[in-house]
Amino acid sequence: MTTTLRINGEEKTFDAPPDMPLLWVLRDILGMTGTKFGCGIAQCGACTVHIDGKPVRSCLLPAGAVGNRAVTTIEGVGATDAGARIQKAWLDLEVIQCGYCQSGQIMSAAALIASTPHPDDSDIDAAMAGNICRCGTYVRIREAIKRAAGEREEAKNG
């Protein structure tokens, strides 16, 4: 079935079964491999994209269900203010280790500070707990979100 989606501001037309999850359309058909596969059951968050600015797990979202809503992926999130600030904080605080989970972490974090400019710990928990990081970068993710939101980085050896 031919479908057209608006991804990072560009119209992309492709042919795929309507139940095919957006994740695989992005990765295998459109070659946008920044969005990652981690579990396929919405338990890890590696596949997180934005649909009209809201974080959604693309591994279960049928591409056919997106319609004309705007899709933003890790390749495009830097064009948003929140995305750019998160990416910078991620590098300033050297959050990333293997990096495989980080597309999803950054997408979830960008959506968080876009909707909640000054998130506290409970906001960070609520927005980020669905994203697993096997390398265990959680401590720095929390610091970096606060940094991106313009908060002071707490002294590390607290």
Place this chain on the structure above:
Amino acid sequence: MSSLRQWYVGLSDTMRSVVIALAVIVAVVVASGLWMVTGPGPMAFAGGGRVALADYKGADPTGVPASLKNASLVERGQWLAKAADCTVCHTAKGGTDYAGGFAFTLPFGTIYSPNITPDKDTGIGNWTDAQFLNAVHKGIDDEGQHLYPAMPYASYTYMTDADVLAIKAYLFSLKPVHNEVPDDKLAFPFNQRWLMGIWNVFFAADTRFRPDTAQSAAWNRGAYLAEALAHCGECHTPRNLAYALNNRRKFAGETNAGWRAYNITSDRATGIGAWSDDALFQYLSTGHALGHGTAAGPMGEAVDQSFSLMPPDDIRALIAYLRSIPPVRSNLPATLAPVAPASHRQGVSIADARGKQIYEGACASCHSWTGVSPILPYATLTGARAVNDPHGINVAQAVIAGVHRASPQGEVVMPSFGDAYSDTEIAAVANYVTARFGAKASQLSAADVAALRKQVAQPQ
């Protein structure tokens, strides 16, 4: 009465079974007297006008749908076997269809469904038509032994001989599977099968379906599908102390094997009276209706294995019949909770912070903070009876066992969390979910969840 209930709930399983045992014996003897006078049959609510099938002038409400009328005996038997949902109970978890061994965990022991493939040693390969009719209609096996009413013969008894024998023909067309099922493990007196003889006299009429001339053809077809084949009442109709269906509260909802079967009477508040025909049609044929949630557990199986295979006319017939069930108010919240707030900060919560913590990590990605899934309509919680049920047990069961549903768009799966999450955690998340997305928070404890696990567990 409620204090009696608390006393009863407080008992240990063994104590409980003893109590049930005594209660049953007493009840069987005492209650039965009254019963014969007052115990209404499943279709009694509709009033008189019922005639023997032979004398019924309208379209034949029994058998297969029109589209299959000219199909082979085996094909017709296959459809009927599905409509009667034989597979679910006669197939062990991971076992071959109809080879038996599915365990029913009851308060007073465990019984195993028999192998009904045509295997001569371990199945029903040697059964005669008469023996098969006896089993399905009267609950008596080839050796004259009484079956337990886990086999819904009290409902199947309404099936026509022709339909029963078509099912037999289908079963006998299957590949014989050699599968010795375990012996039942029942405490005294429940291991005394002869007791069932008495029980049957009072509670299992040996009678065939009688159409109602005062009702439409659709209603009669629906009645046959619901009572003789789909045996809705076996789960949805409350049971009395003698473990018999209490048709005075027909379809008012009951808990079986750790799952809650909800009120499907025409009561608008706590039943399905307020559902649109479309919603009912969607729900029965796909196991999901927007704003009403998704069938899981036994109802999920019933839809996947049975209702989803019925032609639209049969589904409509079922709806026509359900619509006629007298309203019975059950003890469920009358109004369903609306969509929850988008922020985790707002909305109803519970004291145990663990519930929210588990939800935000394992659940929110699919179900969101509002309860409306950003991913799949099937995953929307808002409006589902399960989350609006203060018992919370169907929510807990879905968390423990997950949900595996065949949808028209392919498989729909909620993973099972029972293996990695503790009873405490599952109770907490179920209580949080019913609080946030339902009308009233459940109060499940770790012990409740442990008990639920036992009820659905399939012993090896």
Place this chain on the structure above:
Amino acid sequence: MGKMEKIRPSRRGVLTGGLAGGFLFAFHLPVYAVNEPNEPPDSTQGKFAPNAFIRIDHQGKTTLVMPQVEMGQGVYTSIPMIIAEELDADFSTVAFEHAPANEKLYANPMLGVQATGNSNSIRAWWKPLRTAGATARAMLVAAAAQQWKVDPAGCTASNSVVTHTATGRKLGYGALVDAASKVVPPKNVPLKDPKDFVLIGKPLKRLDTPNKTDGKVVYGIDAMLPGMKFATIAASPVKGGKVAHADQGAAMKVPGVEKVIVLDDMVAVVGAHFWAAKKGLDALAVTWDDGANAKVDTAMVWEELRAASRKTGLVAKARGDAEKALGDGEKVELAYEMPFLAHATMEPMNCTVQLKPQSCEIWLGTQIMARVQSTAAQLTGLPLENVIVHNHLLGGGFGRRLEPDMALKAIRVAQHLNGEPVKVVWTREEDIRHDVYRPVYRDVIQASLKDGRIKGWKYRVSGSSVVARWLPPAFTGNHDIDFDTVDSAIDTPYDLPDFRVEVVRCEPPGVTTGFWRGVGPNNNVFAIECFMDELAKKAGQDPVRFRLAHLHGSPRHEAVLKLVAEKSNWGSPLPPRVGRGVSVQPSFASYIATVVEAEVDHNGEVALRRVNCVVDTGIAVNPDTIEAQLQGGLIFGLTAALYGEVTLKNGRVQQSNFNDYRMLRIDQTPPIAVHVMKSGEPPGGIGETGVTAGPPALRNAIFAATGIPLRRLPIDREVLAGRKPA
């Protein structure tokens, strides 16, 4: 500090590289036999390429070839720092590239093979890479001096520029490429005095992370080739099982499915994209012949292991008279048990292969470049040089990518195609169920206590030998003793004069075991540190003081323990049901003490409150990376302690995905403060140390909070709730 210092080839250095130790001893290879700077360099057209690691072109662009792989541990930053330090290169312009498969050039000096593991990248390469950098620098300086006709001694180099001190004349490295290439590499070039380091010791920004923020980074799973097919596989759910029957009909009907491949022990579905392949696989009705392991379950495995742990084992290390000393004082014997664990790297197993009659090209992320190449050559029958392996950044390694299985399975799929590239991606379920598992271990410790001091000490480890499978010479070469399984048991920092360590090898049925982040020290340190707490309690002493009393032989351990006690306010009052637990470890030539503070509620649920960790790892090449590695490692270890267990039933692994193989999440993660001590000692290993540190400290915190002495992992919440006996 005696024994701790001798890194070349110190007992510790070799033993912590257990496999290496055996391997090197077995063949009397001197450490650093490989990677001599005068080895012939590879792809070097028009560049100054004095050795296998350094390339400088005419623009002065310096490209460093990474002999170790980047899997998150930061080695693609620390290794360039080490080379650039001695090379005096301008770090802001340094670029890196993955090393090709080449055992000769890039074998890890401690492992003897081209592999990244055992937390030894820095330890193993510290000297050879500094030498490589210093030698190249000397050649560049010599070249400049020749042009200026001056004494090289009068020249200095920094930021990729040679300067003649007297005249101030300058030449950039780029301008010196041709001349330097003609200079004969000098031998025994002096290395910098650590006090002159300008890069090493600074928290420099990582070179690999910018592309990891915008989706540009390419992992193995992201390989994209023209005409590529996508496949997914299902191998026999039981080890050694075979396909009995596969009904392809339904699978071939799935839109996008192009081919169903049925092999003896696995099936694969090839399609236009992964989704088609996966739906095809779901539709493919396979019946398996489970074979010999059909009945294996976890209980059986534990029965065999417990029985084995009662036998006397091979003596891995002994001093004094343990037996005699055990008679002196109160004797204590306790056993500690560790479960099977899966790696669950965030990037599921995958590999892309293009197999042509004369060549095999492989795209993946692996910790073992050369082994992937050689095993692929064996499987395809192609000459080694016709097998090209393209390595990538790894989406997690943790030891899982020390195996070539994902490549070999992908090749077996490619063998049934006609030369098209095929990307084989495993589902997470396949990844968890077809792992090589961290072995179950049973560590039994006997000790005698007298007047608050430990007298005799007898330690028996029972479990699988991963080394015996993974690097047989390292096993046989060490008299059938797997140094990895006893690593930290031998290397315990405590003063134990009468001491004996035995090992009983016991291979579990139906399971392949593998290296898992933290390897041997995980089980040794857990057992020892839990045992120390139980001894302290018997002796009526505070756990920290009891340890300090036995640490006089290891001042560096003493120091980190004292500091962590201070940082964690050890001894200050805590609310009810909250406890602090400590652990001390010698693993990977790093000296680490950790305190975990945890709360246990009445339902046995455990909440982490805070973690303090102090590390002396010698010279800290990049302190920021070290902090990150310890934070991450601690979370990795605490995850395993709380939730990690792989179980088997009917030969099948029961866990499948993150719903039943559970991971710690951000909302359960406490503040983790890491303090990196200053030290001039040679660098130790870091990547795995946090994993080892977390579990015993948490277990001891629970012991302190509840008085319940857990002796099995994972933590059993039913036991803590009092619903099950300990």
